[in-house]
Amino acid sequence: MTVEEQDLKEKDSMLTFFGSEVQRLRGRKGVSQDALAKATHCTRTLVNKIENAVRVPSKDFAKYADEFLDAEGHLSRLWPLVILYAYPSWFRPFVELEKQAAVIRTFEHTLVPGLLQTRDYARATLTVRRNNDVDTLLDARMERQTILERGDPPELWAVVHENALRLRVGDARVMREQLNHLLDMSERPSIVIQVVPSSVGAHAGINGAFHTLTFKEGVKGAPALPIVHVDGFLRGQLLADPADFKAADRAYDLLMGDALSVQASIDLIADVVKETT
Numbered sequence: 001m002t003v004e005e006q007d008l009k010e011k012d013s014m015l016t017f018f019g020s021e022v023q024r025l026r027g028r029k030g031v032s033q034d035a036l037a038k039a040t041h042c043t044r045t046l047v048n049k050i051e052n053a054v055r056v057p058s059k060d061f062a063k064y065a066d067e068f069l070d071a072e073g074h075l076s077r078l079w080p081l082v083i084l085y086a087y088p089s090w091f092r093p094f095v096e097l098e099k100q101a102a103v104i105r106t107f108e109h110t111l112v113p114g115l116l117q118t119r120d121y122a123r124a125t126l127t128v129r130r131n132n133d134v135d136t137l138l139d140a141r142m143e144r145q146t147i148l149e150r151g152d153p154p155e156l157w158a159v160v161h162e163n164a165l166r167l168r169v170g171d172a173r174v175m176r177e178q179l180n181h182l183l184d185m186s187e188r189p190s191i192v193i194q195v196v197p198s199s200v201g202a203h204a205g206i207n208g209a210f211h212t213l214t215f216k217e218g219v220k221g222a223p224a225l226p227i228v229h230v231d232g233f234l235r236g237q238l239l240a241d242p243a244d245f246k247a248a249d250r251a252y253d254l255l256m257g258d259a260l261s262v263q264a265s266i267d268l269i270a271d272v273v274k275e276t277t
Contacts, residue, residue, distance in 0.1 A: 014081060019051040019052055023051045025065070026069060028069075033047045036065065039065070041064065042061060056086055056133070059076075059083070059142075062076045080143060090235045090236060091236060093238055097238075100215055101214060101215055102155065105214075105249075105252050106158050106212075107158075107251075108160050109161040114145075116158060121177070121178040123138050123170075126141075148188075155191075156192070157256075159196060161195070162195055162198045163198065172277075176276050179276065182269050183270060186265075193262070194265045203254070203255060204250075208232075210228060213227050213229070227239060227240050
């Protein structure tokens with residue numbers, strides 16, 4: 001069995017289990033698909049597709065179905081496992097490791113980092129790629145951001161090239177909201193955002209976006225060594241060799257050296273907001 005076939009089998013298995021649980025809970029309460037559709041603010045056709053493992057459920061569907069079916073949060077607890085299969089198989093390990101990271105350092109030269117994207121901005125980036133199931137991928141991307149809302153969020157260091165602030169993604173409203181969101185997130189003690197100005201020219205991240213994850217020592221399930229994720233056109237690459245991390249860490253330090261100070265970065269973002277307005 002190929003990796004792709006195994007991936008599809010695992011995805012179908014998880015979707016089938018979730019769908020059968022919805023069907024079981026609906027049967028226990030003795031309600032129709034129409035009634036569940038009304039309670040979850042969707043169509044009966046969508047409920048039918050979820051129960052038959054054809055569609056990935058949204059987070060809101062799991063939440064509303066839990067409430068209507070008196071499931072005590074059962075479907076909401078299953079949902080993160082289901083939505084994990086919205087990601088390509090090559091990206092899934094990174095998402096799981098990202099949840100365990102104590103420190104995340106990310107560099108982006110074209111787009112705002114995924115962990116800092118607004119929903120509308122993320123939708124625009126997914127739509128332009130003509131993905132088949134934008135809503136599912138969007139839910140998955142937003143789910144990644146929940147690590148920032150934990151009681152013990154990871155430290156997030158985001159170095160962003162000025163190009164990412166000025167590249168129009170969506171319309172002017174979407175860009176204003178995204179830039180203002182960056183300003184809001186920069187106020188959190190656990191998040192540092194710096195901008196590499198266009199005037200720098202060539203820089204240490206010129207070959208593309210990358211991200212490093214560092215883990216707390218002694219945490220069960222966390223890797224002993226830090227890792228690097230390098231973005232690619234078709235798929236990213238997860239690197240665990242210490243030499244790769246050392247090279248990425250040095251490149252990141254150089255990027256931080258080229259970047260504006262934290263306050264100057266915030267001022268630049270605020271200026272771009274005014275220009276967008």
